[in-house]
Amino acid sequence: xxxxxxxxxxxxxxxxxxxxxxxxxxxxxxxxxxxxxxxxxxxxxxxxxxxxxxxxxxxxxxxxxxxxxxxxxxxxxxxxxxxxxxxxxxxxxxxxxxxxxxxxxxxxxxxxxxxxxxxxxxxxxxxxxxxxxxxxxxxxxxxxxxxxxxxxxxxxxxxxxxxx
Numbered sequence: 001x002x003x004x005x006x007x008x009x010x011x012x013x014x015x016x017x018x019x020x021x022x023x024x025x026x027x028x029x030x031x032x033x034x035x036x037x038x039x040x041x042x043x044x045x046x047x048x049x050x051x052x053x054x055x056x057x058x059x060x061x062x063x064x065x066x067x068x069x070x071x072x073x074x075x076x077x078x079x080x081x082x083x084x085x086x087x088x089x090x091x092x093x094x095x096x097x098x099x100x101x102x103x104x105x106x107x108x109x110x111x112x113x114x115x116x117x118x119x120x121x122x123x124x125x126x127x128x129x130x131x132x133x134x135x136x137x138x139x140x141x142x143x144x145x146x147x148x149x150x151x152x153x154x155x156x157x158x159x160x161x162x163x164x
Contacts, residue, residue: 009102018134077091077118
């Protein structure tokens with residue numbers, strides 16, 4: 001199982017979409033306050049659709065509480081446009097945490113500078129700012145799951161009305 005961490009998320013629609021991705025992939029969602037919305041907000045529930053009640057979600061008052069909760073041996077990757085490592089070049093393991101920053105500012109550099117070897121980035125054109133947060137979470141989550149051979153996920157589908 002992966003652990004997706006959102007540091008001070010601001011947009012309920014993105015968080016709802018990320019929650020849905022977590023449910024679909026069997027990942028846990030960790031939210032670090034302050035949140036830019038209320039958990040019961042209509043946009044959050046709409047984006048997460050009927051998946052939200054099945055979401056394994058944890059909420060922390062601040063980043064210190066998060067780190068204390070996961071312990072010193074937990075592996076945390078920091079998704080940032082400032083990272084030196086490509087998201088596809090690190091080796092993910094079951095139980096890893098992947099942190100994403102808030103939409104307007106990303107992860108604070110004070111956190112990044114403490115973890116240079118585990119800062120990862122999604123390659124993009126140099127003149128562009130960043131991808132949408134929910135899209136970034138999906139890209140990195142599925143790369144990590146691909147490396148682990150999609151544990152517990154259905155990898156073949158069937159037609160509903162016809163047969164292959």
